[in-house]
Amino acid sequence: xxxxxxxxxxxxxxxxxxxxxxxxxxxxxxxxxxxxxxxxxxxxxxxxxxxxxxxxxxxxxxxxxxxxxxxxxxxxxxxxxxxxxxxxxxxxxxxxxxxxxxxxxxxxxxxxxxxxxxxxxxxxxxxxxxxxxxxxxxxxxxxxxxxxxxxxxxxxxxxxxxxxxxxxxxxxxxxxxxxxxxxxxxxxxxxxxxxxxxxxxxxxxxxxxxxxxxxxxxxxxxxxxxxxxxxxxxxxxxxxxxxxxxxxxxxxxxxxxxxxxxxxxxxxxxxxxxxxxxxx
Amino acid sequence: xxxxxxxxxxxxxxxxxxxxxxxxxxxxxxxxxxxxxxxxxxxxxxxxxxxxxxxxxxxxxxxxxxxxxxxxxxxxxxxxxxxxxxxxxxxxxxxxxxxxxxxxxxxxxxxxxxxxxxxxxxxxxxxxxxxxxxxxxxxxxxxxxxxxxxxxxxxxxxxxxxxxxxxxxxxxxxxxxxxxxxxxxxx
Numbered sequence: 001x002x003x004x005x006x007x008x009x010x011x012x013x014x015x016x017x018x019x020x021x022x023x024x025x026x027x028x029x030x031x032x033x034x035x036x037x038x039x040x041x042x043x044x045x046x047x048x049x050x051x052x053x054x055x056x057x058x059x060x061x062x063x064x065x066x067x068x069x070x071x072x073x074x075x076x077x078x079x080x081x082x083x084x085x086x087x088x089x090x091x092x093x094x095x096x097x098x099x100x101x102x103x104x105x106x107x108x109x110x111x112x113x114x115x116x117x118x119x120x121x122x123x124x125x126x127x128x129x130x131x132x133x134x135x136x137x138x139x140x141x142x143x144x145x146x147x148x149x150x151x152x153x154x155x156x157x158x159x160x161x162x163x164x165x166x167x168x169x170x171x172x173x174x175x176x177x178x179x180x181x182x183x184x185x186x187x188x189x190x191x192x193x194x195x196x197x198x199x200x201x202x203x204x205x206x207x208x209x210x211x212x213x214x215x216x217x218x219x220x221x222x223x224x225x226x227x228x229x230x231x232x233x234x235x236x237x238x239x240x241x242x243x244x245x246x247x248x249x250x251x252x253x254x255x256x257x258x259x260x261x262x263x264x265x266x267x268x269x270x271x272x273x274x275x276x277x278x279x280x
Numbered sequence: 281x282x283x284x285x286x287x288x289x290x291x292x293x294x295x296x297x298x299x300x301x302x303x304x305x306x307x308x309x310x311x312x313x314x315x316x317x318x319x320x321x322x323x324x325x326x327x328x329x330x331x332x333x334x335x336x337x338x339x340x341x342x343x344x345x346x347x348x349x350x351x352x353x354x355x356x357x358x359x360x361x362x363x364x365x366x367x368x369x370x371x372x373x374x375x376x377x378x379x380x381x382x383x384x385x386x387x388x389x390x391x392x393x394x395x396x397x398x399x400x401x402x403x404x405x406x407x408x409x410x411x412x413x414x415x416x417x418x419x420x421x422x423x424x425x426x427x428x429x430x431x432x433x434x435x436x437x438x439x440x441x442x443x444x445x446x447x448x449x450x451x452x453x454x455x456x457x458x459x460x461x462x463x464x465x466x467x
Contacts, residue, residue, distance in 0.1 A: 043443075050408050050441075058410040064356040067346045067409040105349040107429050117316070119428050148361045148384070148406060180454050181361050181384035183406035235461030239405050240384070241301075241443065242457025272407050 002136040003083045004280050006092035009140070012278050013096020016142035017072060018104035020276040021064045024055035027210040028187075028273055031248040035185055035238070044243035048185075051238075051271055062104075065272045066183075069106040070144030072097045072126035073204065079135035090128060093140070098122045109147075129201065141208060141277035149186065149270040152178035155200055158262040164223065167192060167264050172230050174266040175247070180240020183270035187211055188231065188250040191265040193257035202253040203267035208275050211249035220252045227252070282441070288337040289378040298400055298444045300451040305439040306402070310339040310381070314360050316430040317423070318368040325371060332423030332432055336376030341404075343381075344429035345413070353419045354435075358409030359383040362401070366390050373399050381442055385454055395450035402442035403453070415440040 029052065036048045058065040074093055086092075101108060101123040110124065111117040154174045158166045171190055178186075191202025214221040227250040237243020248271065257263060287308035289295055298304065311333055313321070321331055342362050346355025362369075362382030369380065370393035378399050383406040386394075394401060404412060418436035425431050445453045 047405055050405055050411060054408040054411040057414065058356070061349075061352075061410065063349065063352075063410045063413065064346050065410065066407045067344065067356040067358050068360065069346060105347045105355050107344065107346045107355070109344070109429070119430075121428065151361065179385050179458070180403075181363065183383065233463040235458040235463070237457065237461055239403065239443075240454050240458070241403070242453075242459075242461045244461060270407055 001081050001083055002079075003085050004138055006084060006086035006089065008280060009084075009089065009092040010096045010099065012140055012280060013074070013093050013142060014100035014103060016140065016276045016278060017097055017100025017106065017144065020142050020144050020274040021069045021104060021106050022062060023059050024065055024272060025274070027212060028248065028271065029055060031211050032185070032271065035245040035248065038244050039238070041243060043241060044238045044245070047238040047241065064104070064106055065274070066146060066270070067107055068109065068146035068148060069101065069123070070146045070274070071110060072123060073143045073145050074126050074128045075131070075141040075143065075205070075208070076128060077131045077133055077139040079133055079137045081136035082138050093128055094124045094126060097126045098124050138280045139277060140280070141275055143208060143275040146270060146272075149182035149268045152182040152268045153203070153266055155196065155263070155265040157196065158264055160260070160262050162262055166262070168223070168227065168230070170264050171227055171266050172234070175231050175268065176234050178268055179236055182268045184236050184240055185238055185245045185248045185271050187269040187271070187273045188227070188247050189267040189269065190227070190250065190252040191267070192252065192254045192263070194255040194263060195257070196263055198255055199263040199265040200267070202255055203265040206251040206253040207267060207269050207273060209251045211273070213251065215252055217254070220254055224250045224252050287339045287379070287437070289339065290337065292398065295378060295400055296398060296448050298447050300444050300447045300453040300456060302444040304402065304442050304444060306339065306381075306442055307438050307440070308436070310341050310435050310437055312343050312345070312433040312435060313340045314342050314344050314430055315364055316427050317432050318365050320424060322368050322371060325375075333434070335372060337378050339379035339381060340372070340377060341381040341435065345433070346409075348419070352413070354413050354416050356409035357413045357416060359404040359406055362386060369393065373397050386446060391446055391450050391452065394446055395448065398448045400444060400448060401446035403445040404440070404442050412440065
């Protein structure tokens, strides 16, 4: 049994919120640089270059890469041999988000009620997903998600007869409809299977994988490659002004499902796709 | 070569010369406004109240900036998705709004209003928020302070880089640019 004090959790979450929003992940930076060589027009190349420069300014000045510092999505993987002391784990995470967004001069973008719409003023509450596993480690991953891209996601309960072709069509159609809105070049997370909420969660979790990584299962890796090719034929391009690189990567995650169903969720993320993790 | 444009728009002739795809550098005074501020402005118009600023000839930047860190006038300040303002924009364009800066597609109604009243929709690069913040020299909250990041701010900008997305003729760069690179084969 390992004991972890909530004060340590607060400090960790605070730092993760700031780091995720200020420092562009290397996989994205590398993908943006590679994309420059794939583009033909000077306009598209110069937009990609400005995104790399923007990340450099943000890191140097300690500013957010993007002003939409997102809703804080927190993935917690907790070993069953971990004991939390000092208070509530959930409240410690919320407090970490509260402190991180204030200390990092990050934007408060959360309204307390989706219909009344009054800003909570401290970017809480975060959305927290818990996974219970064996062992005595606590892993926390903070993934701030902007809603320019989040708004362009979609979910559909396909029929089993729709098969892989149906999945492919739905993903490409969703990205096509999103057009310039989600800040292309985008990263696409796809969840297939499970139940309605499970496939949505898989799509979100797929975005935590490094861009360019392959699903270890061969048919899913092939689907990822095919989807990326097709999406990059849409012509949307950097900032939506036309070009060869609409997506930097497509990551697919799958889960067993019911004999009657084929749920598919598409979670679109922008070119700053942020996530930072720590293990306690 | 980028075209220099002063805000508010005095040179209506120059505005009419801008073509979808032109790169511009905007300098002068612009106003911020996004979802909640637009909703309030439209409510004020409905009640016959004056708007917080004279909208004639102005440019509105769809942005909700990050708080200013010490020593800076503003935090990161990139564009938000413009489509959410589509329900409100035609009314403001009819009243004399000449420019909007944002990102993402506009509705048919907005394009029609742009064409009818000779306005322009500019795109700023979504996500280039720290870069854009460096073009903002002065910031003053002028209305709806209770809305936090969504308050209306008067900004002094210098050489803010934008692209003409929809020109006064209604040409739309998102449509033109995408068609240039779209590969229809494969299906």
